[in-house]
Amino acid sequence: MIDQTNIKAILIDLISAAFDTSATAVEWTISELVRNARVMEKLQEEVQSVVGMERMVEEKDLGELTYLNMVVKESFRLRPIGPLLVPRECREDITIEGYWIPKKSRIIVNTWAIGHDQNVWSNNVEEFYPEDSWRGT
Numbered sequence: 001m002i003d004q005t006n007i008k009a010i011l012i013d014l015i016s017a018a019f020d021t022s023a024t025a026v027e028w029t030i031s032e033l034v035r036n037a038r039v040m041e042k043l044q045e046e047v048q049s050v051v052g053m054e055r056m057v058e059e060k061d062l063g064e065l066t067y068l069n070m071v072v073k074e075s076f077r078l079r080p081i082g083p084l085l086v087p088r089e090c091r092e093d094i095t096i097e098g099y100w101i102p103k104k105s106r107i108i109v110n111t112w113a114i115g116h117d118q119n120v121w122s123n124n125v126e127e128f129y130p131e132d133s134w135r136g137t
């Protein structure tokens, strides 16, 4: 049975996990496009050639919008919405890369740092450069 507690949990999921993340991701992506005219123009050209100006973008178009895919991934790298993800609890004692992690430790995964690691990305990790993001997929 769905009671008040379930409804509260669903609403929190919807508002914080679904609406807010999506809106913030769109805001960051648009702001990067505004700051990067080269990327904006290349993306506009793709959308115009794949979809045209007579209709809206539809889900079936996504497979062909490869540059859009790169732009979204680059946005997630440079401006991650949940930079520290959701905390985890370690289920067993374990050693990873020489680090001893006792059972029940709280683990925070820093995806912001992963997205800014110069060993993985280019030297210019602060630049919004979708072509580089593609390399990381």
Ligand code: HEM
Residues within 6 Å of the ligand: 013, 017, 018, 019, 021, 022, 025, 081, 082, 085, 086, 087
């Ligand atoms: C651009 C949009 C979104 C972004 C950037 C985003 C980002 C994230 C991140 C970073 C996490 C944590 C993942 C982890 O710690 O492993 C997460 C978890 C989650 N997201 Fe999203 N999210 C988005 C859209 C949505 C939408 C639309 C929904 C629901 C309709 C949703 C539902 C959830 C739920 C339920 C979890 C928890 C999953 C779990 O417990 O394993 N998210 N999301």
